[in-house]
Amino acid sequence: MPYLSRIYLKDSHPEHFPFNLPFLRKGLDLRLKSNVTFFVGENGIGKSTLMEAIAEKCGFNVAGGNRNHNYSFHKTESPLSEYLTLSWNIKTAQGFFMRAESFFNFATYIDEVAQEDGRILDAYGGKSLHRQSHGEAFLSLFHNHFRNGIYILDEPESALSPQRQLSLLSIIHTLEKTGKAQFIISSHSPILMSYPNAEIYLLNDKIQRIHYKETEHYQLTRDFLASPESYFRHLFEDI
Known part of the structure; x- marks a missing residue:
């Protein structure tokens, strides 16, 4: 049973951005039944806005x-959260965005905090995230910092090779099967979104x-992958 069970938009809200995004024009009412939920859709449709x-x-x-x-850092958040309501099976303050x-x-x-207290790096594999590759730093965060709670991940595959995306699936499964971790993920990765159940x-003209x-x-x-040549004929003028 997921911690967060429902995400819905109040009936009364402004008409300007982001409420004029196509998938929000008729409101929003999602009932989450799985511990792993993916939001997918084209760039610019508003996935990150919703996740945020x-x-x-x-x-x-x-x-x-x-x-x-x-x-x-540079302010990006929209007023959407002011008009969202979350319903919980079990309310938790634990998690990560x-x-x-x-x-x-x-x-x-994290490096700045570590200058005052180096022990904080223990939660990230014992060394600066900047001293790890982008993919290594992502997995270090997942491995060492994720336990119980709700984890909201915006396109986590961006720095992960296909092999490391499989590693992330393994981490998600290890945590999710305990019943104490919930994941809400926006993604373009067919590897990640294959997660069982x-x-x-x-998100497009509706959700x-x-x-x-x-x-x-x-x-x-x-x-x-079955026939790249057929795509090349349309993409490249000289084929």
Whole structure:
């Protein structure tokens, strides 16, 4: 049973951005039944905006981190969280919001805190996240910092090789099967969204639940790998 069971938008809200995003025009009411939920859709559709609003409503640092990470960078959050309501099976304050695009800022913040108390690095593999590759730093965070709680991950595959995406699936499974961890993930990765029994929501002109094999991510990857030459004929003028 997931911690967070429902995400819905109040009936009365402004008409300007982000409430004019196509998938929000008719409101929002999601009921989460799995411990692993994916949001998928094209760039610019509003996935990150929604993820950020959920994280802010959970009390996490919208720059990336949990409730105890006190730093900021260029303001991006929208007013969406003010109009969201979260319903819980079991309320938890534990968890983490990971923004792949601003992970550098988070790593810098951890280094600054470590200058005062080096023990903080124990939660990130024992060394600076900046002294690890991008992919290593991501997995170090997942391995060492994730335990019980709700984890909101915005495109975590951005620095992960296919092999390391499989490692992330293993981490998710190890935590999720305890019943004490819930994941809400935005992704373009057909590897990640293949997670067994995950709920997948497609954001376009509305928000709708979709099966993994119905996603464009799966179908395009499958068809391209089966016959890349047929795609090249359309993409390249000299073939």
